[in-house]
Amino acid sequence: MAGRAAWACRAWRPPLRRRLDGPPRALAGAPPRRLFSGPAVQVELQEGAGVAVMKLKSPPVNSLSLELLTEFTISLEKLENDKACRGVILTSAVPHIFSAGLDITEMHGKSPEHYAEFWKAVQEMWLKLYKSSLVTVAAINGSSPAGGCLMALSCDYRIMAENPKYSIGLNETQLGIVAPFWFKDALVSTIGHRAAEQSLQLGLLYPASDALKVGLVDQLVPEERLQSAATQVMAQWLATPDHARQITKSMMRKEVVDRLLKHRDADIQNFVQFISRDSIQKSLQMYIERLKQRKT
Template identity: 75%
Template sequence: SGVAMMKFKSPPVNSLSLEFLTEFSISLEKLENNRACRGVIITSAVPKIFSSGLDITEMCGKSMEHYTEFWRAVQEMWLRLYGSNMVTVAAVNGSSPAGGCLMALSCDYRIMAENPKFSIGLNEAQLGIVAPFWFKDTFVNVVGHRIAERSLQLGSLHPAPEAHKLGLVDELVPEEKLMEKAAAVMAQWLALPDHARQLTKTMMRKAVLDRLVAHREEDIKNFISFVSKESIQKSLRMYMEMLKKRK
């Protein structure tokens, strides 16, 4: 069919560890280089969660070298996914905060399971973290400036119905029909000539991609100086403790 399916399976919550990000980028590159593959549907094999976002343990008590390697892998994931020539459809079958939301935002189309318990959003502000400019740019391009500004400042996680109302996700469907709908949407997008669609996508996304490429090293330095602050390390440790207690 020319369509690949990528299922996240990194229990318990598909957090974006260095290993996960590296594997994701390699898999995406392989699909990109496969002429027969025209589209990819991204979803989760873990119940109730699409992806919980960046793995906090990768940002806590590690070396500068590790932070550099980790952040470069986060950048690489986004550059590959947001800049992909393939049609990318996110079948969001669970909650998707922070980096998980970024992955969904980076796709061409987002379909979410119609479950009010599932939420999605860039909630970094809740952890005392500032979402980088390219997270912000991706968000603005989907929902517009005002909604993005309010949502980012408040670190909002939007329940599925609200996310749909804001345009953060394109459609809501019953959970059992999610994959069927994703396949139907993919077929609709693939009915067009690839060349015209790809050039249009590049035209729409190039400025945002180029901005990170031009400031990549500066962005890594900003991340390192931010994440190594004792106040940030402290809030990350507190957050990890809170997660342990929840288990």
């Protein structure tokens, strides 16, 4: 896997789309055209609408492995460079799960070099999604703990299926792990400092109805209407001229992005040191054993 996640770290400037701004074209009526599909990510573009649907498809639970993270980042970069694409709906092809978060096996029993490569891939996924010039709508069609929640938080708008069995939140402390500062920054920017403090310390997973109340998601809809609702929201966002929306987005998110870019190497080193501790490795081992017991 070495070398898959080697990306250049560049200063962030407000991106400008290479197209004429204007009202969005119809989002319905045109069959989807598949752009590319890898082992873990499937991407389709609606012809004439400029909207891609990106589906995570790494069963059983869309764990964010190094492979999935790398493929996701490359796929999003392709869409960023596609002049026909203005927005992305992010969802899951796996029933009842959006993403179970970071792949625990990537953080257990590996070398420090592997941990560093993996964490750099996590950083790159977040940076690419959080500062994307595209309109990003998360259609959350299942539970979304930890890193899955982070992906949803990184989008411009979040719609969740109204199902009492689905939950979302940054529950790292429940696993004995501390969410890094940029996870925290993204959550504080979304739900406010006090709610974020409680959420992070207790590792809360919010049922869909509570996630709406706290502001973690923007809308709840019946599961069968999730994609159509995401399409409607996308049309509303695309009605804004691209250049004005992109500059505003970059202005709102620049401080959070710049903080990670400034401390990126230190963040990787801190992660490697933390995850390499014997106590943390034992905690992860116990969690992996519990997962195996559930499967059997």
